[in-house]
Amino acid sequence: VLMVTSNLLEKGNYVIEAEYPKAIEHSLPIVPIECAKTDNEAFCDIFPDVENLYPVEDAAKISEAIGESLKEKVTNTEGNDPRHLYLMGSAYLYGVDVEKNSIRALELLTKAAELGYHEAYERLISMYHNGDGIKADYEQEIVWQHKYVERLKDELSDENSKMKLFLETKKLAECVLGRLRFDEAKNIYKEALELFKQLKFDDRKERKIQEYQLYSELGDSIRLKASEKKKKLSDAEVQEAKEYYLHALEICERDLWQQHMQYTNLGGLLYQLAEFIILDEKEDKDKEKAAAYMKEAEKYCKKALENYTSVEANIQKYEALRGKSILLDRMAGIYRLRENFKETLEYFEESLRIWEKFKNDYRSDYHEEGYALAQFNYAETLYNLGKEDAEKELIKTTKLVRALIDKKGGLTSVGIMTGYRANYILTLIYQASRNQKKYQYHKNAMDKFEAWVSRIVT
Numbered sequence: 001v002l003m004v005t006s007n008l009l010e011k012g013n014y015v016i017e018a019e020y021p022k023a024i025e026h027s028l029p030i031v032p033i034e035c036a037k038t039d040n041e042a043f044c045d046i047f048p049d050v051e052n053l054y055p056v057e058d059a060a061k062i063s064e065a066i067g068e069s070l071k072e073k074v075t076n077t078e079g080n081d082p083r084h085l086y087l088m089g090s091a092y093l094y095g096v097d098v099e100k101n102s103i104r105a106l107e108l109l110t111k112a113a114e115l116g117y118h119e120a121y122e123r124l125i126s127m128y129h130n131g132d133g134i135k136a137d138y139e140q141e142i143v144w145q146h147k148y149v150e151r152l153k154d155e156l157s158d159e160n161s162k163m164k165l166f167l168e169t170k171k172l173a174e175c176v177l178g179r180l181r182f183d184e185a186k187n188i189y190k191e192a193l194e195l196f197k198q199l200k201f202d203d204r205k206e207r208k209i210q211e212y213q214l215y216s217e218l219g220d221s222i223r224l225k226a227s228e229k230k231k232k233l234s235d236a237e238v239q240e241a242k243e244y245y246l247h248a249l250e251i252c253e254r255d256l257w258q259q260h261m262q263y264t265n266l267g268g269l270l271y272q273l274a275e276f277i278i279l280d281e282k283e284d285k286d287k288e289k290a291a292a293y294m295k296e297a298e299k300y301c302k303k304a305l306e307n308y309t310s311v312e313a314n315i316q317k318y319e320a321l322r323g324k325s326i327l328l329d330r331m332a333g334i335y336r337l338r339e340n341f342k343e344t345l346e347y348f349e350e351s352l353r354i355w356e357k358f359k360n361d362y363r364s365d366y367h368e369e370g371y372a373l374a375q376f377n378y379a380e381t382l383y384n385l386g387k388e389d390a391e392k393e394l395i396k397t398t399k400l401v402r403a404l405i406d407k408k409g410g411l412t413s414v415g416i417m418t419g420y421r422a423n424y425i426l427t428l429i430y431q432a433s434r435n436q437k438k439y440q441y442h443k444n445a446m447d448k449f450e451a452w453v454s455r456i457v458t
Contacts, residue, residue, distance in 0.1 A: 001030075001031050001033060001066070002015070002020075002030055002031065002032040002033065002047075002050065003033055003035050004032050004033060004034045004035060004036075004038050004043065004053060005035050005036040005038060006036065006037070006038050006039070008038070008043075009038065009039065009042050009043060009046060016046060020047060024049055029069035029070075030047075030049070030050050030069075031054070031062065031065045031066050031069055032047070032050050032052070032053050032054065033053075033054050033055075033056050033062055034053050034054065034055050034056060035056045038053075040053060052065065080115060082111075082112045082115035082116060082117035082120065083112075083117060085108045085109070085111050085112035085115070085117070085120070086108070086109060086112040086117050086119055086120045086123070088108050089104075089105045089106075089107075089108030089109035089111075089112060089120070089123070090105070090109070090123065091105075092104045092105035092108065093105035093109070093123075093127075093132070093133050100133075102133035102134050105133060106124075106127070106133075106134060109123050109124050109127070110124065113144065113147070113148075116151060118148075118151075121144060121147065121148040121151065122148070124144045125141055125144050125145050125148065128140040128141035128144065129141045129175075138175070138178065138179055139179070141175055142172070142175045142176060142179065145168070145171060145172045145175050146172060148168055149165065149168050149169050149172050152164055152165040152168055153165060159199070159200060162195065162198065162199060163199060165195060166192060166195040166196055166199060169188060169191055169192040169195060170189070170192040170210075170213075170214065172188055173185050173188035173189040173191075173192055173217070173221075174217070176188055177189075177217065177220065177221055177224070180224070180228055180229075182221050182222070182224060182225035182228075182229070183221075183225070185221045186218060186221040186222065189214060189217060189218045189221060190218070192214060193214050193218070196210060196211065196214060208251055211251055212248050212251045212252065212258060215244045215245070215247045215248040215251065216244070216245065216248040216261070216262065216265070218244040219241045219242075219244035219245040219248065219265060219269070220265070222237050222238075222240060222241035222244070222269075223241055223265060223268060223269040223272070225237075226269070226272050226273065226276070227268070227272050230276075232273070232276050232277075233273060238269070238273060241269055242266065242269070245262050245265050245266050245269070246262075246266075248262050249262040249263075249266075256307055256310045256311045257311045259307060260304050260307050260308065260310075260311045260323070263300045263301070263303040263304035263307070264300075264301070264304045264323065264326070264327060266296075266297075266300040267297050267298075267299075267300035267301035267303075267304060267327070267330055268297075268326075268330060269297075270293045270294070270296045270297035270300065271293070271294070271297040271301070271330050271333060271334060273290075273293045274290045274291075274293035274294040274297060274334075274337065275333065275337060277289060277290035277293070278290050278337050294334055294337065294338070297330070297334060298331070298334050301327055301330050301331050301334070302331070304327050305324075305327050305328075305331070308320075308323070308324055308327070318358075318362065321354050321357065321358070322358075324354060325351050325354045325355065325358075325374075328347045328348070328350050328351040328354070329347070329348070329351050329377070331347045332344045332347035332348045332351065332377065332381075335347065336381070336384075339384075341381050341384045341385045342385065344381050344384075345378070345381045345382070345385065348374070348377045348378045348381050349378060351374055351377070351378075352371075352374045352375060352377070352378045354374075355367070355370050355371040355373075355374035355375075356371060356374075358370060358371065359371040365404065365407075365408060368400070368404055369404060369411065369412060369414050369415045369418070370414075371400065372397060372400040372401050372404065372415065372418050373414055373415075373418045375393065375396060375397045375400060376394070376397045376418050376421060376422050378393060379393030379394045379396070379397055379422070379425075380394075380421070380425060383425055383429075390425075390429070391426070391429055394422050394425055394426050394429075395426070397418065397419075397422040398419065398422050398423060398426070398442075398445065401415060401418055401419035401422065402419075405419075411452075413453075416449055416452045416453055417449075417453065419445070419449045420446060420449035420450060420452075420453055423442045423443075423445040423446035423449060424446050426438070426442040427439055427442045427443050427446055430442060
């Protein structure tokens with residue numbers, strides 16, 4: 001910025017002799033501001049490469065000229081200044097004073113992260129997670145979260161850097177668990193746990209929160225492996241998951257909601273294991289182990305239901321009802337596996353009322369399919385009890401499924417299995433009553449659903 005007065009034009013002036021030639025040598029833009037009345041013709045003779053002498057009063061034009069002069073330098077991304085690359089990448093991502101360009105943003109932010117700039121890692125991870133300017137890519141999110149953790153390992157120096165490494169390692173474990181990579185997630189959570197044990201927390205409450213989450217999510221990494229992968233766990237894995245959940249339960253102390261969640265997790269884990277054993281077609285299955293798991297599952301599910309009324313008022317209405325419906329279905333499942341259908345009916349009947357409320361108050365295809373499944377569970381239990389109402393309730397289920405197909409043109413695997421099973425039982429009813437017409441109608445429907453099931457499995 002060249003401050004112009006009549007004194008500037010005097011011979012031997014340092015600006016004329018040194019600064020101006022240096023600016024020209026380095027191709028620096030020059031913005032001349034006329035601070036006092038000056039001979040413009042003489043000025044142009046001495047500074048031939050300078051254009052547009054701006055009056056000092058014209059702040060708007062001066063600001064514009066400086067902005068234009070700086071723009072080329074600011075938008076230059078050829079260097080290796082990671083902070084500059086990060087800022088320019090963010091500018092291109094959101095269109096701040098440059099044209100929005102997600103591809104350019106990704107290039108610059110990637111380069112900044114590769115040069116070790118922390119904020120660039122965080123921005124890239126967020127972009128891949130949320131699909132911010134690019135297509136969401138959870139595998140790339142994990143790749144960059146992993147790179148960030150490795151970078152932080154190389155920069156450990158003080159308590160703050162240790163805390164940062166712990167939090168980002170825990171976040172990496174959560175990302176991996178979200179992609180159903182259970183064993184890998186468990187190992188990363190264990191790394192986070194070791195880091196946690198080395199940290200000093202000024203806030204006792206924050207320490208408890210982090211410890212609770214770690215142990216609860218460690219348990220999840222094992223429990224979800226069984227439920228999502230339909231995989232039988234080893235005795236060691238079962239014991240390990242139980243210990244994690246029980247430790248989380250100890251940490252909860254008086255937090256009823258967290259206690260409720262851990263009882264639910266424990267009940268779900270043990271119910272799932274019992275179900276695997278009981279439904280296994282092997283003749284030599286361990287029925288005693290299944291019974292022991294079932295007994296424990298019943299204990300924890302009942303505890304969760306007992307403290308349900310205490311937590312209900314403290315959480316959102318929908319979440320409260322959804323949690324209760326899961327517990328009711330689990331308790332019904334326990335009694336169904338024991339073939340105690342009278343108890344099964346009571347739990348499924350209450351669950352059906354909740355799903356009817358979901359269907360009416362929270363309208364969506366998901367809730368309509370959930371209601372159809374709840375209706376089937378109730379109807380099937382009536383059938384197992386030999387009740388005459390079973391036929392009517394099963395037909396109601398098939399109509400719910402049919403209406404969903406007409407509305408959506410298709411169903412999820414839950415809806416398909418619901419339709420198949422309802423028509424299957426109706427074929428048994430009409431086969432027994434020798435009603436050939438109704439038998440054939442539901443047999444045809446069952447065959448269609450069976451074909452859909454085959455396609456899903458394939």
